[in-house]
Amino acid sequence: MNIYLRQSILVLFGVVIMQGYWVGPVIAARKEPVKVSSQEARLMLQFKEREDSLKAREQALDKKEQDLALVSKEVDDKLVVLISLQEDLQNKLDELKKIKDKRFSDLIKVYSAMSASKLAPLLNLMEDDEVSEVLRAMKTDIVAKIVPKLDQEKAVRVSKILGMIK
Numbered sequence: 001m002n003i004y005l006r007q008s009i010l011v012l013f014g015v016v017i018m019q020g021y022w023v024g025p026v027i028a029a030r031k032e033p034v035k036v037s038s039q040e041a042r043l044m045l046q047f048k049e050r051e052d053s054l055k056a057r058e059q060a061l062d063k064k065e066q067d068l069a070l071v072s073k074e075v076d077d078k079l080v081v082l083i084s085l086q087e088d089l090q091n092k093l094d095e096l097k098k099i100k101d102k103r104f105s106d107l108i109k110v111y112s113a114m115s116a117s118k119l120a121p122l123l124n125l126m127e128d129d130e131v132s133e134v135l136r137a138m139k140t141d142i143v144a145k146i147v148p149k150l151d152q153e154k155a156v157r158v159s160k161i162l163g164m165i166k
Contacts, residue, residue: 104137107134111134112138112139116142116145116146116148119146120146120150123135123154124150124151124154128154128157128161131154131158132158132161135147135158136162147159
């Protein structure tokens with residue numbers, strides 16, 4: 001008989017014996033105990049050890065899966081909180097931008113109502129980028145009255161920023 005076939009039969013036989021079942025009517029008809037060789041007993045013991053090892057691995061994997069599921073849920077919960085905070089922050093930033101834009105718009109209205117001779121000295125004290133931003137927001141006919149009243153060097157720099165001169 002092939003050695004692999006014999007081992008398979010012995011392992012199967014060992015499992016049946018370890019489980020406490022009798023195989024078929026032939027064995028049940030025998031009233032004598034089944035004799036097992038030491039090699040067969042070793043194989044059955046190895047099989048049982050492997051089975052116990054696999055059960056232990058399966059339990060360890062189940063535990064790791066539970067731990068992973070818990071960590072995954074915690075990450076998902078934190079992600080939801082972060083997204084909520086990000087949305088709140090974006091809403092606040094949008095609100096601040098609206099406020100800033102409103103204030104700038106109000107300032108432009110005030111500057112537009114001032115005479116060019118009174119506004120020019122104020123603009124001369126500001127940075128060139130700020131002056132160009134203010135002038136961009138104003139109507140061109142008002143800007144045309146203000147630019148000649150600025151200091152000559154400032155008027156040239158601001159005009160370059162505005163794209164009036166290259």
